[in-house]
Amino acid sequence: MNTSPTPTNGNNRARRWFRRGHRWAGLSLVVFILFLSISGIALNHSGGFELDRRYVNWSWLLDAYGLQVPNFSASFEDSGHRATLLGERLFLDGRDIGQMESVLAGIATVGSLLVIGGEQTIYLLTADGELVEAIDFGSELDGPIEKVGRIGDRAAVQSSGRSYRSDPGIAVFEAWDDVSAAYWSIATPPDAAEVAALETAWRGRGVTVERLLLDLHSGRIIGRTGPLLMDFVAAFLIVLSLSGLILSKVRNRRK
Amino acid sequence: MLNRMALSVLFITGLAFAGPAGEAGRYVETDEYLSSVFPAEVPAVKILWVAGDLREGVERTLGHRFAALRVRYWFDGARSAWVLDEIGKELPITIGVSVSGGAIQNVRVLEFRESRGWEVRYPFFTDQFVDARLGPNERLDRRIDGITGATMSVDAVTRIARIALLMHEHVANSD
Numbered sequence: 370m371n372t373s374p375t376p377t378n379g380n381n382r383a384r385r386w387f388r389r390g391h392r393w394a395g396l397s398l399v400v401f402i403l404f405l406s407i408s409g410i411a412l413n414h415s416g417g418f419e420l421d422r423r424y425v426n427w428s429w430l431l432d433a434y435g436l437q438v439p440n441f442s443a444s445f446e447d448s449g450h451r452a453t454l455l456g457e458r459l460f461l462d463g464r465d466i467g468q469m470e471s472v473l474a475g476i477a478t479v480g481s482l483l484v485i486g487g488e489q490t491i492y493l494l495t496a497d498g499e500l501v502e503a504i505d506f507g508s509e510l511d512g513p514i515e516k517v518g519r520i521g522d523r524a525a526v527q528s529s530g531r532s533y534r535s536d537p538g539i540a541v542f543e544a545w546d547d548v549s550a551a552y553w554s555i556a557t558p559p560d561a562a563e564v565a566a567l568e569t570a571w572r573g574r575g576v577t578v579e580r581l582l583l584d585l586h587s588g589r590i591i592g593r594t595g596p597l598l599m600d601f602v603a604a605f606l607i608v609l610s611l612s613g614l615i616l617s618k619v620r621n622r623r624k
Numbered sequence: 625m626l627n628r629m630a631l632s633v634l635f636i637t638g639l640a641f642a643g644p645a646g647e648a649g650r651y652v653e654t655d656e657y658l659s660s661v662f663p664a665e666v667p668a669v670k671i672l673w674v675a676g677d678l679r680e681g682v683e684r685t686l687g688h689r690f691a692a693l694r695v696r697y698w699f700d701g702a703r704s705a706w707v708l709d710e711i712g713k714e715l716p717i718t719i720g721v722s723v724s725g726g727a728i729q730n731v732r733v734l735e736f737r738e739s740r741g742w743e744v745r746y747p748f749f750t751d752q753f754v755d756a757r758l759g760p761n762e763r764l765d766r767r768i769d770g771i772t773g774a775t776m777s778v779d780a781v782t783r784i785a786r787i788a789l790l791m792h793e794h795v796a797n798s799d
Binding site for chain 2: 467469495500501505507508509538540541
């Protein structure tokens with residue numbers, strides 16, 4: 370009796386393994402196939418679903434996008450108005466005023482205007498945060514602005530140990546030695562509610578659903594390995610399609 | 625032969641480490657620019673409130689909201705100088721424009737903050753604005769040739785040239 374495996378038995382076993390492998394590969398890719406199909410359909414109709422106008426602002430997601438809120442580097446308060454420098458963005462009363470700065474020297478209320486000092490720029494704003502003018506002091510001062518304040522009804526700045534006082538319209542500044550009556554802005558930390566408002570303002574509306582879906586679809590949401598993972602899934606799908614074709618051909622031949 | 629190869633390697637290495645001929649930065653201080661426009665004496669600074677029809681014209685020209693409520697300028701009765709900011713791609717470009725008799729006298733890029741597009745600082749580009757006037761629809765009366773790879777900066781400088789002409793016209797008519 371010949372007990373050695375015949376070529377037919379060997380072929381059957383290989384075919385069985387092939388079929389089993391095909392089935393398991395298919396099952397393991399079900400989640401990816403469903404996800405890629407659904408996200409693909411959603412992206413194809415993102416305009417209709419208004420995905421580019423819907424936002425998500427989950428903090429863990431925004432952290433994953435690198436939108437971690439930096440610690441505030443300076444914060445000043447005067448007459449109920451607070452200026453804060455968060456990263457390089459200037460905030461007034463918890464609202465981003467659209468100005469980039471590396472230093473915040475202080476805030477002073479002068480008449481109906483707010484005077485905020487940056488490194489070499491004075492920002493004049495209305496009480497509701499509208500920019501009146503950004504005055505560049507770069508070519509007039511020897512160093513950065515160190516203090517911002519007021520002398521009577523005029524704005525005042527201090528730089529490199531010298532003091533300057535504005536005209537009534539806060540258009541020009543002149544060197545001014547008599548600072549005995551000057552008020553200089555002093556840094557004070559914002560309270561917990563103000564910090565929370567600043568963090569919300571920093572993150573803005575978050576990311577659009579379209580952006581999130583695109584990054585999920587391409588795998589970029591998990592960084593550099595994400596696209597490689599999706600490439601692997603795609604290659605696996607190609608192999609699965611080919612193995613399915615081979616299996617169906619074998620079955621047809623048997624019939 | 626070996627010496628020549630060594631020299632070539634040194635030359636190529638030198639080229640690789642040499643900084644670009646022009647790059648982002650502060651090129652001209654405001655007072656330097658003003659002294660070049662008014663060599664005899666820089667006139668006192670004046671303030672122009674950008675409101676009403678002027679604001680409408682400025683915002684139409686810019687194609688977006690004008691961020692400030694007022695701008696400063698220098699005017700000696702005939703010639704005016706403007707130092708204005710406009711965003712090229714993401715960061716503002718600080719541009720000086722002087723206007724005399726309704727025509728641009730010069731345009732200079734005082735500060736460029738972005739990593740691309742700084743070629744707009746060169747005279748081969750800014751000289752195109754000399755003698756340009758406002759034509760119909762607040763457009764310049766001449767074509768300004770662009771620079772490949774600096775389209776947004778070119779557009780920003782062109783917009784500022786147009787609003788400087790618009791503002792000069794406003795202050796010249798009201799003085």
